[in-house]
Amino acid sequence: xSFTSLVLSSSKLNKKxxxxxxxxxxxxxxxxxxxxxxxxxxxxxxxxxxxxxxxYFNAWGGSEVIxxxxxxxxxxxxxxxxxxxxxxxxxxxxxxVSKLLAEKSAGRTSKGSVDLMWxxxxxxxxxxxxxxxxxAYTQMLPNYALVDTENKPSTLYDFTTPVDNLEAPWGMAQxxxxxxxxxxxxPPTDIQTLLSTLSEVKGRFSYPALPNFHGTSFVKQALxxxxxxxxxxxKPVVMDDFAKTTEPLWQYLDKLHPLMWRSGRxxxxxxxxxxxxxxxxxxFISLTFNPNDASNAIANDELPAxxxxxxxxxxxxxxTHFVAIPFNASASAGAKVFANFLMSPQAQLxxxxxSVWGDPTVLAMDKLTTADREKFAQLKLGPATLTTxxxxxxxxxxxxxxxxxxxxxxxxRYAK
Amino acid sequence: MKLYWQKQLSTTFIIVTVTIVLLIVxxxxxxxxxxxxxxxxxxSAGYDGFNWQPLIALYSHPSTLTSITLxxxxxxxxxxxxxxxxxxxxxxLYHSRSWRWLxxxxxxxxxxxxxxxxxxxxxxxxPSGWLMRVISPQLSGFEIPPDWLIVNDNYALSLSLALIxxxxxxxxxxxxxxxxxxxxxxxxxxxxxxxxxxxxxxxKLVFPQLYGQLRLPLxxxxxxxxxxxxxxxxxxxxxxxxFSVLINQWFNDPDFTxxxxxxxxxxxxxxxxMVFIGLFYLAEVLLKKYLKNWLVAGxxxxxxxxxxxxxxxxxxxxxxxxxxxxxxxxxxxxxxxRQWRFPDLLPALWSIKNWQKSWGQLTEPLFNTxxxxxxxxxxxxxxxxxxxQWQSQLSVxxxxxxxxxxxxxxxxxxxxxxxxxxxxxxxxxxxNLDGHMMTMIWMHLLFVLPYCYLSLAKVYLQFDDxxxxxxAVLSQSMWRSFCFVKVPMLFKxxxxxxxxxxxxxxxxxxxxxxxxAGRIETITLQSVAAASGSDNRISAVFGFWQFVLPLxxxxxxxxxxxxxxxxxxxL
Numbered sequence: 001x002s003f004t005s006l007v008l009s010s011s012k013l014n015k016k017x018x019x020x021x022x023x024x025x026x027x028x029x030x031x032x033x034x035x036x037x038x039x040x041x042x043x044x045x046x047x048x049x050x051x052x053x054x055x056y057f058n059a060w061g062g063s064e065v066i067x068x069x070x071x072x073x074x075x076x077x078x079x080x081x082x083x084x085x086x087x088x089x090x091x092x093x094x095x096x097v098s099k100l101l102a103e104k105s106a107g108r109t110s111k112g113s114v115d116l117m118w119x120x121x122x123x124x125x126x127x128x129x130x131x132x133x134x135x136a137y138t139q140m141l142p143n144y145a146l147v148d149t150e151n152k153p154s155t156l157y158d159f160t161t162p163v164d165n166l167e168a169p170w171g172m173a174q175x176x177x178x179x180x181x182x183x184x185x186x187p188p189t190d191i192q193t194l195l196s197t198l199s200e201v202k203g204r205f206s207y208p209a210l211p212n213f214h215g216t217s218f219v220k221q222a223l224x225x226x227x228x229x230x231x232x233x234x235k236p237v238v239m240d241d242f243a244k245t246t247e248p249l250w251q252y253l254d255k256l257h258p259l260m261w262r263s264g265r266x267x268x269x270x271x272x273x274x275x276x277x278x279x280x281x282x283x284f285i286s287l288t289f290n291p292n293d294a295s296n297a298i299a300n301d302e303l304p305a306x307x308x309x310x311x312x313x314x315x316x317x318x319x320t321h322f323v324a325i326p327f328n329a330s331a332s333a334g335a336k337v338f339a340n341f342l343m344s345p346q347a348q349l350x351x352x353x354x355s356v357w358g359d360p361t362v363l364a365m366d367k368l369t370t371a372d373r374e375k376f377a378q379l380k381l382g383p384a385t386l387t388t389x390x391x392x393x394x395x396x397x398x399x400x401x402x403x404x405x406x407x408x409x410x411x412x413r414y415a416k
Numbered sequence: 417m418k419l420y421w422q423k424q425l426s427t428t429f430i431i432v433t434v435t436i437v438l439l440i441v442x443x444x445x446x447x448x449x450x451x452x453x454x455x456x457x458x459x460s461a462g463y464d465g466f467n468w469q470p471l472i473a474l475y476s477h478p479s480t481l482t483s484i485t486l487x488x489x490x491x492x493x494x495x496x497x498x499x500x501x502x503x504x505x506x507x508x509l510y511h512s513r514s515w516r517w518l519x520x521x522x523x524x525x526x527x528x529x530x531x532x533x534x535x536x537x538x539x540x541x542x543p544s545g546w547l548m549r550v551i552s553p554q555l556s557g558f559e560i561p562p563d564w565l566i567v568n569d570n571y572a573l574s575l576s577l578a579l580i581x582x583x584x585x586x587x588x589x590x591x592x593x594x595x596x597x598x599x600x601x602x603x604x605x606x607x608x609x610x611x612x613x614x615x616x617x618x619x620k621l622v623f624p625q626l627y628g629q630l631r632l633p634l635x636x637x638x639x640x641x642x643x644x645x646x647x648x649x650x651x652x653x654x655x656x657x658x659f660s661v662l663i664n665q666w667f668n669d670p671d672f673t674x675x676x677x678x679x680x681x682x683x684x685x686x687x688x689x690m691v692f693i694g695l696f697y698l699a700e701v702l703l704k705k706y707l708k709n710w711l712v713a714g715x716x717x718x719x720x721x722x723x724x725x726x727x728x729x730x731x732x733x734x735x736x737x738x739x740x741x742x743x744x745x746x747x748x749x750x751x752x753x754r755q756w757r758f759p760d761l762l763p764a765l766w767s768i769k770n771w772q773k774s775w776g777q778l779t780e781p782l783f784n785t786x787x788x789x790x791x792x793x794x795x796x797x798x799x800x801x802x803x804x805q806w807q808s809q810l811s812v813x814x815x816x817x818x819x820x821x822x823x824x825x826x827x828x829x830x831x832x833x834x835x836x837x838x839x840x841x842x843x844x845x846x847x848n849l850d851g852h853m854m855t856m857i858w859m860h861l862l863f864v865l866p867y868c869y870l871s872l873a874k875v876y877l878q879f880d881d882x883x884x885x886x887x888a889v890l891s892q893s894m895w896r897s898f899c900f901v902k903v904p905m906l907f908k909x910x911x912x913x914x915x916x917x918x919x920x921x922x923x924x925x926x927x928x929x930x931x932x933a934g935r936i937e938t939i940t941l942q943s944v945a946a947a948s949g950s951d952n953r954i955s956a957v958f959g960f961w962q963f964v965l966p967l968x969x970x971x972x973x974x975x976x977x978x979x980x981x982x983x984x985x986x987l
């Protein structure tokens with residue numbers, strides 16, 4: 001691109017331009033070539049450094065579908081870049097943060113045990129605030145340029161915390177509900193009709209107890225739909241008004257809980273358990289952050305074909321999940337190469353396939369080559385997947401300070 | 417003479433030093449590493465002053481009080497019931513036809529890891545579980561599972577029940593070990609000649625002699641029940657959860673202030689455990705004092721309920737073995753299933769895909785688990801033999817003086833893991849010891865050693881050392897006599913103690929997580945990660961291996977001595 005601009009600027013050389021102007025233009029163009037060349041050089045250097053490194057990728061390991069995808073990606077980078085990726089399956093990303101905190105406490109500023117980690121917004125904020133992340137790096141990754149930062153604002157703001165190039169977008173998530181159409185003919189359309197549906201099929205919906213991520217997300221979704229002034233949610237929470245502004249939420253939950261599974265006296269552990277309960281008919285409605293979750297589960301017989309997906313008509317919460325490099329990573333270059341590969345059209349395409357994982361892409365279609373765009377367009381929608389228009393509005397996460405306030409209040413009311 | 421004393425003293429010194437360095441130093445460092453954040457000091461997260469804030473926050477957290485109450489009530493219910501039932505089973509079944517069977521059934525029961533049992537057990541008793549499927553839909557009329565709160569009930573009853581079923585075999589094992597201490601048969605015979613009915617002879621004559629050996633296992637089970645995490649996550653209440661689960665949740669919370677609260681809660685848990693061990697001891701002292709007259713009053717002629725008691729004992733035994741067997745059976749069936757929904761008794765679609773898929777990932781964790789288990793079990797055995805050999809040479813008076821040393825061995829299983837593991841992690845990292853196989857084996861040794869010691873001590877100390885002396889005279893060497901006379905004669909209990917240690921090592925989760933640094937995968941780490949998801953089928957495969965490894969070792973421990981001694985029946 002810089003070459004063409006140089007050619008252009010020289011071909012446009014005519015009397016209109018003063019020599020001075022010309023000089024400025026050419027210096028600018030040259031410097032941009034040099035910049036690009038330097039970037040290429042820097043990336044090449046990273047690739048060289050990464051060769052033969054072993055990257056310990058710490059990720060939640062509860063889904064065999066995802067584990068298998070990661071193993072596929074690992075085999076690819078091994079072949080393409082001679083980088084070895086070892087998947088460290090964890091039960092909770094919090095464990096990884098604990099480990100990093102312990103390493104920081106012990107003064108280990110290099111040669112850490114984690115090279116790359118799969119991370120969600122709350123952990124990202126904590127790690128950013130406590131300097132547990134490596135300095136900004138995603139701008140160096142060639143494939144980052146393909147990310148749809150314009151239309152997917154959550155790739156720049158993770159749970160409202162500015163990403164600042166500290167973590168690489170991996171996949172898109174949107175809160176969707178799964179229901180069994182054999183047992184429930186018309187699914188709810190919003191948070192209020194959920195209540196009326198449950199009065200007919202009492203006990204067939206629940207959400208995980210807070211502070212579980214999915215539980216908190218459901219309560220945030222309810223709050224967005226119920227709060228009088230939605231503007232408040234984009235700003236930091238004001239504790240003095242909290243009781244008043246969230247009053248409709250607690251009134252709603254007080255009505256909802258008696259109609260829920262086990263009358264709200266017990267909650268599922270996580271969305272994984274909810275999927276099992278949906279399979280057995282203990283629940284008719286469950287929730288997930290992957291719009292293709294149902295289709296994927298049907299494909300591998302984890303759920304029956306009668307499971308469909310729905311969203312609330314005003315839209316549902318959406319966010320992005322990322323991979324981040326810790327401050328003391330041993331194989332930082334290798335981690336960058338792997339993060340870059342995870343954002344590549346090849347990897348993103350396979351990930352978006354509902355029969356593989358079905359995790360929506362972070363890439364912008366108009367930034368891809370025609371061939372790649374074709375391939376994305378040809379991806380078959382799963383049997384229980386909603387189209388982009390059916391998925392509707394993506395609601396932004398409330399300001400991160402709301403989470404603590406909501407969780408505290410929820411526990412004071414329902415877990416004391 | 418002087419030389420002999422010096423030698424004795426130096427052996428004592430070595431034993432004490434080794435135990436302290438191996439066991440006490442890491443735990444002490446771990447406790448300090450937890451107490452500092454509990455007092456508000458965690459500079460890496462930006463907290464560098466000492467204050468009461470975490471403790472106050474813990475006190476004012478809405479879930480704390482209920483959660484502590486739940487932990488205490490379930491632990492007391494589980495520990496006391498399991499203890500009483502196990503003693504009652506021994507009393508009822510001793511030398512009955514089922515006694516031999518019981519002894520053999522113990523090994524597989526002990527091999528079942530807590531997590532695998534919990535997963536299987538919840539699948540049995542849940543409203544959509546196996547029992548309900550047996551009667552659905554024909555008998556019960558349920559096309560969809562009823563909305564009944566059975567698992568995760570608010571009073572932690574299902575958790576307590578699972579703990580009771582899981583701890584009874586352990587108490588039985590410990591009681592069997594304690595029975596080596598004296599001649600139970602003779603005691604009962606003497607009791608019979610003095611007109612004691614069987615039950616009374618047991619309670620007044622046998623049990624008081626056993627209890628001395630059961631005190632520690634009782635405290636260990638109490639501490640374990642108060643601090644259990646994995647079992648409680650699966651079966652316990654969740655609004656709020658039991659205290660240990662809450663602590664675990666706080667330690668993993670994205671908000672770092674919650675970690676300070678978690679640290680102070682972990683320290684609080686330690687206090688709770690210590691207080692309740694103290695209370696148990698107090699109860700023992702009081703019971704001794706007030707029941708003394710009754711205990712020595714001789715036989716009481718009234719003795720009515722012999723038969724129904726025996727029937728109840730069989731029922732209890734049946735429930736324990738059936739639920740354990742069914743939990744494992746559930747794992748096996750799940751691992752071969754493709755689609756399995758309520759109310760199908762068996763999967764609608766079967767598949768071996770789960771096994772094929774996981775095979776490639778199993779080899780490394782299986783190898784590591786076996787290596788860690790064998791090494792820590794073997795090392796534990798060596799240390800146990802050294803301590804016991806030293807102990808067996810002590811005179812009674814000196815043995816009493818040194819009894820505190822033996823208590824050191826038990827420290828790791830009396831203190832809740834969660835109250836020192838975070839601190840240990842920091843210590844190991846600062847010494848660059850994390851993620852190494854040797855460290856992993858060492859940390860497992862902390863928990864393996866006490867159990868090996870518990871299961872070996874009595875048999876070892878009962879050994880008639882005159883065999884050793886004769887051997888020494890004949891072979892001209894104490895060492896040779898020790899290796900070729902004493903060790904072979906004790907081969908059976910040594911092998912069994914090794915198997916107990918191996919099983920303990922396999923089931924370790926927190927130590928493996930905190931020490932392994934993601935470099936050393938074990939089957940339990942894989943199993944817990946798989947269980948955090950939605951796919952029963954794949955977690956069943958991991959859970960199955962978690963059970964099979966210890967099972968193999970238990971059977972080997974029983975079979976190998978038999979094979980070796982096939983011509984030496986006298987042993």
